[in-house]
Amino acid sequence: MEPQIIIARRIALELRDHMLVNLGIGIPTLVANFVPKDLHVYFQSENGLIGTGPVPEEGMAHPMLTDAGGRSVGALPGACTFDSAFSFGLIRGGHVDMTVLGGLQVDQHGRLANWMIPGKMVPGMGGAMDLVTGAKRVVVAMQHTARSAPKIVKRLTLPLTSMRPIDLLVTELATIGFPDGRATLLETAPGVDVATVIAATEAELIIADGIREMPT
Amino acid sequence: MKARSVSEAVERIPEEASLMIGGFMGVGTPERLIDELVRQGKRGLTVIANDTAMPGRGIGKLISAGLVARTIVSHIGLNPETQKQMIAGTLAVDLVPQGTLIERIRAAGHGLGGVLTPTGVGTLVEEGKQVIEVDGRAYLLEIALRADFALVHAMMADYFGNLRYALTARNFNPVIALAADTCIATADHIVPVGVIPPDDVMTPAPVVDVLVANS
Numbered sequence: 001m002e003p004q005i006i007i008a009r010r011i012a013l014e015l016r017d018h019m020l021v022n023l024g025i026g027i028p029t030l031v032a033n034f035v036p037k038d039l040h041v042y043f044q045s046e047n048g049l050i051g052t053g054p055v056p057e058e059g060m061a062h063p064m065l066t067d068a069g070g071r072s073v074g075a076l077p078g079a080c081t082f083d084s085a086f087s088f089g090l091i092r093g094g095h096v097d098m099t100v101l102g103g104l105q106v107d108q109h110g111r112l113a114n115w116m117i118p119g120k121m122v123p124g125m126g127g128a129m130d131l132v133t134g135a136k137r138v139v140v141a142m143q144h145t146a147r148s149a150p151k152i153v154k155r156l157t158l159p160l161t162s163m164r165p166i167d168l169l170v171t172e173l174a175t176i177g178f179p180d181g182r183a184t185l186l187e188t189a190p191g192v193d194v195a196t197v198i199a200a201t202e203a204e205l206i207i208a209d210g211i212r213e214m215p216t
Numbered sequence: 217m218k219a220r221s222v223s224e225a226v227e228r229i230p231e232e233a234s235l236m237i238g239g240f241m242g243v244g245t246p247e248r249l250i251d252e253l254v255r256q257g258k259r260g261l262t263v264i265a266n267d268t269a270m271p272g273r274g275i276g277k278l279i280s281a282g283l284v285a286r287t288i289v290s291h292i293g294l295n296p297e298t299q300k301q302m303i304a305g306t307l308a309v310d311l312v313p314q315g316t317l318i319e320r321i322r323a324a325g326h327g328l329g330g331v332l333t334p335t336g337v338g339t340l341v342e343e344g345k346q347v348i349e350v351d352g353r354a355y356l357l358e359i360a361l362r363a364d365f366a367l368v369h370a371m372m373a374d375y376f377g378n379l380r381y382a383l384t385a386r387n388f389n390p391v392i393a394l395a396a397d398t399c400i401a402t403a404d405h406i407v408p409v410g411v412i413p414p415d416d417v418m419t420p421a422p423v424v425d426v427l428v429a430n431s
Contacts, residue, residue, distance in 0.1 A: 046314065047240040047266075048384045063243070064371070064385035070241030070270075070294070075383075083418075084240070084266065084387045085322045088315030092335060122302075122311070123293025124267070125341075130315035133335045163338035 001216070003172030006189055007141045009034045009216045010170045011100055014139060015041050019097040020090070022046060022131055025069045027141040028100035042078075044096060046127045048087050051079025068127065091127065092134035099135035101128060103142040103169070105151050105158050108203035110165030110178035112140060113158035125161070132162035144171035150202035152176070152183065173197050175214055182206050187214040219429035225400050226252040228426070232260035232285070234363040236321065236392035240266050241294065242274035244385030246369035246402040248428060250277050260285045264321070264363055266314065266388055267291040268298040279307070288361070290314035313341060316358050318391055324360035325394025331358050366396035368419070373403035374410070377424035378417045386418065393419045400426040 001009075004027045012034035015021065022044045023029050032054075035041050043052040045067040052067055053074030061072035090096055105113040112132060115125040132138050145151055152169070169176040174197045175187035184206040188197055190213055198205060226249060229235070239245030253261075254277055261284050268289055269276040278284050279298050286308040292298040301307035312320070319331045332355035336342055346357040368389040371382035379401055381389055393399045401424045 045384065047243070048387050062383065064382040066241065066243050066384050068240075070243065081383050081386060083381075083390050084314070084318040085391050088318055092315055092333065122299065124289065124291035124311040125313050126267075126291040126293075127314040129313040129339065129341065130335045133337075134315075160339045162335070 003143055004030060006172045006214075006216055007170050010175060010214055011139055011141055012036065013215060014098065014168065015039055016097075018042070020044055020050065020095060022091065022096050022099040022135065024099070024101040024128070024131075026102045028102060031100055031141070044087070044090065045073070046087050046091065046131075048082050048084060049075065049079065051076045053079070088127070088130055091130045094134055094136055096131070096135040098137040098139060099131040100139045100141055101131060103140040103151065105153050105156050106140060106142070106166065106169055107153055107156045108183040109181045110167075110169075110183065111156060111163070112138075112161045112166050113156045114140075114161050116159050118159070128161055132166070133164050137168075138164070138166040139168045139170065140166050141170055144173045144197075144200050150200060153202045154204065173200060176205070184208050185211060187212045189214045190216065219406070219427045222248050222252045222428050222431060223256070225249065225426050225428050226256055226258070228398065229253070229258055229365055231258050233258070233365055234262040234264065236363040236366045236388070236396055237263060237265045237275055238368045238387060238389035238392060239269065239274050240384065240387040242269040242276070244369050244381065244387050244389055245269065245274035246367050246428075247274065248402050249367045249400065250274060253278060253283065254281045257283070259283050262286045262288070262363075264288045264361065266317070268295045270294050271297050282306070286310070288312060288317070290317050316341075317361075318388060320358050320361040321388070321395045322391050324362040325391060328360055330360050332356070333358055361395070363392070363396040364398065366392040366399045368393050368399065368401045370401055370403040370419070372405045372407055372412055373401060373424075373427055374407050374412050374421070376409050377401065377421035377427045378409075378412050379403065379419035379424065380412045380416050381418050390419045393423055398425045399423055400428065402428045406430060
């Protein structure tokens with residue numbers, strides 16, 4: 001299975017019935033493809049939509065119905081639209097149950113850097129700082145390393161997104177939680193052993209009792 | 217409400233004006249006003265918006281034409297031309313968290329001096345800002361943001377200038393409409409008064425100063 005699919009499928013298992021969920025661009029967007037059949041999940045696009053649905057068939061796109069990346073999307077029955085101030089009221093106000101974002105680095109206390117690489121990539125933070133600060137639960141989807149350099153680090157070298165630590169990190173190798181503010185290995189992906197995860201991680205990892213195999 | 221031609225509407229905008237422009241990646245942007253700004257070559261503009269779209273679309277056209285001196289936005293990642301001009305030093309770019317940007321604009325339009333937000337505390341965004349504690353939690357004081365002109369795009373306008381937006385094309389539009397000295401609106405459809413039911417009016421006519429007529 002491709003790393004992105006392993007990550008997206010695992011995160012989809014965090015979804016609960018009637019949750020309001022915001023998915024970022026990239027791997028997080030794929031989570032919507034793996035919603036368990038018996039759940040009704042409300043997906044928010046921060047450009048002003050709850051009830052974001054699958055990309056419409058060829059020729060059926062509406063130019064004024066898009067996601068936060070500007071892509072044409074559909075709207076599910078029960079969808080609603082609103083302006084940007086309301087949209088970020090939902091986000092900062094704690095009304096979004098879960099946000100899933102990409103990451104550049106996560107430190108051993110669960111703090112996230114995901115919006116710029118000084119001198120190289122300065123796209124702007126968009127809604128990321130508000131989402132990490134305000135959502136009830138923050139889940140990060142990212143590959144475990146970048147060209148074999150660790151992304152789960154002792155100390156961030158890239159600019160922080162928010163003081164608020166994330167709740168869960170899912171990579172193609174492992175699921176990591178942050179109880180008591182310390183990176184804790186909870187699950188390893190099928191066929192991956194603990195030593196492999198530790199070798200690919202710069203941060204100090206607490207190894208939870210009874211590590212499970214990551215369900216996919 | 218007197219409808220104006222698009223050229224008359226844009227003639228009211230001086231060079232070096234500050235403009236708030238609706239749209240999210242070009243969706244909900246008044247393209248006719250953008251095209252006319254490019255045609256009339258209004259230089260030295262300050263553009264306040266969610267993003268700079270992409271080359272050839274919406275605000276991207278103003279950037280590519282070299283008409284923008286400064287921009288205050290939350291995202292420029294999909295417009296390489298913005299990044300190029302920023303690195304070359306010909307375009308000043310202020311990056312603001314999206315929720316903070318829209319709330320600063322909302323504050324201005326609603327007569328507030330600013331807002332307290334937890335977003336950005338302890339990050340680069342905090343630099344130079346006052347941190348205020350309320351009930352033990354730290355907030356940044358983010359001051360209100362106004363402009364000379366708001367350029368909005370609606371799906372429907374009636375003859376009075378009541379506006380109704382469509383789907384995700386609403387985004388910044390109704391918020392910026394209140395935060396500028398002059399609000400200029402374009403619409404896909406201009407309809408008789410009464411066609412937009414009262415509950416569906418999202419920007420009331422009295423705040424719209426100029427409605428751009430069909431050409």
